[in-house]
Amino acid sequence: MMGIHEIASAVRAGTLSARALVEECLCALVQADRDLIAVTRVLHDRARAEADAVDAMVAAGQDPGPLAGVPYGVKDLFDLAGLPTTAGSTLYADAAPALADAEAVARLKAAGAVVVATLNMDEFAYGFATINAAYGTTRNPHDIARLAGGSSGGSAAVVAAGLLPFALGSDTNGSIRVPASLTGVYGLKPTNRDLPLAGVFPFAESFDDIGPFTRSVEDMELVWQVLAGREVAPTGKAPRLARLGGRFRENADADQLAAIDAIAPGAPLVELPEIARARSAAFLITAYEGGTLHREALAADAMAFDPQVRDRLLAGALLPDALYAEAQAFRAEYRARIEALVADYDVLLAPATPTTAPLVEDPRIEIDGAMSAARADLGIHTQPISFTGLPSLAVPLYRPGKLPIGLQLIGGPGREADLFAFAATLEAQGVTGFSAPEELVVPAQAGTAGYS
Amino acid sequence: MRRMSPHRPSPAAPTDRETMAETPAEAPTAAVPQSADEIAAAAGARGLSILPECEAGVSANLALLARHARTMRQMPTATQA
Numbered sequence: 001m002m003g004i005h006e007i008a009s010a011v012r013a014g015t016l017s018a019r020a021l022v023e024e025c026l027c028a029l030v031q032a033d034r035d036l037i038a039v040t041r042v043l044h045d046r047a048r049a050e051a052d053a054v055d056a057m058v059a060a061g062q063d064p065g066p067l068a069g070v071p072y073g074v075k076d077l078f079d080l081a082g083l084p085t086t087a088g089s090t091l092y093a094d095a096a097p098a099l100a101d102a103e104a105v106a107r108l109k110a111a112g113a114v115v116v117a118t119l120n121m122d123e124f125a126y127g128f129a130t131i132n133a134a135y136g137t138t139r140n141p142h143d144i145a146r147l148a149g150g151s152s153g154g155s156a157a158v159v160a161a162g163l164l165p166f167a168l169g170s171d172t173n174g175s176i177r178v179p180a181s182l183t184g185v186y187g188l189k190p191t192n193r194d195l196p197l198a199g200v201f202p203f204a205e206s207f208d209d210i211g212p213f214t215r216s217v218e219d220m221e222l223v224w225q226v227l228a229g230r231e232v233a234p235t236g237k238a239p240r241l242a243r244l245g246g247r248f249r250e251n252a253d254a255d256q257l258a259a260i261d262a263i264a265p266g267a268p269l270v271e272l273p274e275i276a277r278a279r280s281a282a283f284l285i286t287a288y289e290g291g292t293l294h295r296e297a298l299a300a301d302a303m304a305f306d307p308q309v310r311d312r313l314l315a316g317a318l319l320p321d322a323l324y325a326e327a328q329a330f331r332a333e334y335r336a337r338i339e340a341l342v343a344d345y346d347v348l349l350a351p352a353t354p355t356t357a358p359l360v361e362d363p364r365i366e367i368d369g370a371m372s373a374a375r376a377d378l379g380i381h382t383q384p385i386s387f388t389g390l391p392s393l394a395v396p397l398y399r400p401g402k403l404p405i406g407l408q409l410i411g412g413p414g415r416e417a418d419l420f421a422f423a424a425t426l427e428a429q430g431v432t433g434f435s436a437p438e439e440l441v442v443p444a445q446a447g448t449a450g451y452s
Numbered sequence: 453m454r455r456m457s458p459h460r461p462s463p464a465a466p467t468d469r470e471t472m473a474e475t476p477a478e479a480p481t482a483a484v485p486q487s488a489d490e491i492a493a494a495a496g497a498r499g500l501s502i503l504p505e506c507e508a509g510v511s512a513n514l515a516l517l518a519r520h521a522r523t524m525r526q527m528p529t530a531t532q533a
Contacts, residue, residue: 085460095460205463280520287517293461299499302506311509314502315517318494318510322482323521330524376516 001025001162004070004219008112011069014058018051018069018114025071025116028163035144036161037136038154040076040086040118047071047116054112064112067226073117073167075152077125078102078210079199080115087201088121088151090134091297091304102199104168104210104227111226116164119154123306125170125203126290126313127151128178128378129363133306137360140183141437142403146357149179149378152213156183159213160404162436166214166223170200172207173286174382177394177408180213181352182378184396184404184435186220186423187213189382191413192389195227204289206328207282207386215434217427220393221420232414234421239346244410245269247276251354251367251380253405259397260349260407263431270341270348275384278334281327282387288324291316308375331387338388339413346418348410351381352394356403385410393419395426398433407432484518486511 002010010016026044033039051071054064074080077087079098086092100106105115120138122130130138130153138153140146141161148157152169156179159167169176171189180187188211195210202208212223225231241264249257249269272278291298294305295317302310342348354377355365363374385392385408393409393416411419426432485494491510495502502510522528 092460201460202463277524277526280523283520284517284524287513289463293463295498295500296461299501302500302503307505307509311506312513314495314500314506314510315513317498317500318485318491318514319517320482320484320494323484326482327524 001165003216004067004165004214004222007070007165008066008068011054011058011112012063016069018054019048021069022047022051022071022114022116025164029117029158032161032163036139036141036157038120038138038148038157038161039073040088040120040135040154041083042117043080043115046080047114050109050114054114066111066222067108068112070113070166071116071164072108072113073119073155073158073164074102074105074115075121075155075167075169076118077121077170077201078105078118078168080105080118083118085201086118087125088123088132088135089305091301098199100199103196105199107196107226107229113226117158119152119158119167121154122151122375123309124201124290124294124313125151125172125175126309127375128174129375130154130179131308131363131375133308139360140357142184143357145361146359146403147182147363147374149182149353149357150375151175153179155213156180156185156187159183159185159215160437166212166219168210168212170203170208170210171386172203172209173282173386174379176211176213177352177382177392177406178378180394181396181406182357182404184406185213185215186217186396186434187211187394188220188224188416189386189392190224190228190416191391192386194391194414202293204286205293206289207286217420217423220423224416224420232417234417235346239418239422240344241267242270242342242345242348243267244272244348244350246271247384248350248381252351253355255397255399256351256405256407259431260351263426264349267349270345272338272341272384274334277330278384278387279380281330281334282383284319284323284327285331287312287316288319288327289316291319335388338390342390342410342412346411346415347422350385350408350410352406352408353378353382354380356405381408389413391416391419393423395423395432396434398430398435400435401438404435484514484521486514486518
């Protein structure tokens with residue numbers, strides 16, 4: 001599958017048919033998903049109609065937009081007009097169809113993109129593993145015996161497998177950055193609440209964000225511009241770098257730490273204060289908001305929930321209101337402190353996940369010398385950053401032939417452009433970058449045919 | 453038979469949250485329910501019932517949340533005590 005710029009340029013020039021590309025894409029998704037378990041619905045009719053509309057505009061001499069004919073998928077919590085939004089739960093499989101597209105989907109459509117599928121996730125986005133009792137466990141394209149991470153695991157897997165050039169996910173505590181790291185693609189958690197959340201099924205409201213997965217920095221920046229509705233230029237100056245220390249130097253892969261030290265030799269080692277307190281407060285806020293959100297449904301039919309998600313949500317629903325208020329008060333004070341602390345830097349470097357992808361058969365990881373559930377703890381390095389509200393771009397270390405693992409590039413509020421500029425430099429140097437799975441699950445012809 | 457799907461839930465109104473945030477004096481006494489009696493009382497107050505199939509999982513998750521509450525409050529956890 002070609003990249004976004006290549007597809008859009010060819011479609012706008014009339015040398016590639018959006019409809020032909022979508023037909024290939026639909027075929028490849030159906031075929032590959034037997035192994036990946038990443039797709040919950042293939043949107044044949046809608047995809048064909050949108051692609052035909054793009055081709056008609058080109059034929060009429062009109063410009064469909066910067067994403068002309070580019071196919072993409074959405075985590076199954078974005079509203080798509082006429083379809084129920086399941087949030088990965090059978091509870092909502094028969095829900096009333098959405099009356100309109102989510103705002104993010106509407107912006108992508110207006111730019112010419114073509115939505116082709118909804119994608120697997122942990123039920124209600126509560127997990128870092130995409131282990132879903134109803135829709136299955138999404139597999140990692142680099143080794144289908146391993147997890148893809150979560151909760152936006154389906155979105156990451158289809159991009160990493162080369163089935164789609166980009167996909168949308170959501171990130172509350174790391175649900176974009178964790179699967180991006182484990183599958184070796186780029187994933188952006190934007191500045192908190194900067195990208196449109198209208199029409200997105202919530203999880204923990206005060207942390208929820210949406211963002212894209214892509215295979216290149218250039219593609220990431222383009223999709224972000226469409227979603228944000230603006231272009232922001234980087235400062236143009238050499239970025240002031242820092243490495244995050246303390247807990248971010250523990251529970252990390254040796255390759256991650258070596259890469260950080262090589263990227264920023266001599267850069268200050270900045271320790272975010274009280275990082276354990278921050279993660280714990282994030283854990284409590286998430287549990288409370290998630291539990292409160294679903295309390296009515298839990299009271300009505302708790303047994304309809306995915307058992308592991310159900311028990312987490314029930315526990316969250318029982319937390320005292322005052323404990324939540326206490327956690328939010330700490331968060332407000334902490335965010336102000338962190339913004340002041342990092343104001344002297346443009347990019348902070350940290351690991352994205354503590355390890356490479358765990359096995360599906362043994363979904364545990366080692367944290368502080370003890371084994372713990374991957375579903376809960378793969379976000380150990382992302383959750384504290386969500387607590388600060390800062391934007392964070394997960395970038396894959398370039399290491400062909402090895403299991404993927406990524407870093408976080410963390411910036412100041414609203415400074416995504418600085419992250420893209422620095423990530424592009426790292427990509428050009430070969431430090432980071434997408435490595436295709438050794439045994440691509442994409443049929444060989446996909447991405448080569450469809451030119452008219 | 454098809455299960456009745458619930459309406460999409462809505463997050464609590466911000467005004468409710470602001471009201472809660474104005475009562476920090478409550479915070480130190482806000483303990484995470486852990487014993488069977490505490491869990492039953494908290495569930496009852498919220499209109500929930502904890503079914504037998506859920507008891508072990510809910511209890512384990514509340515124990516984890518209690519550890520996080522202690523960490524946030526800078527109190528020693530069980531393993532540190």
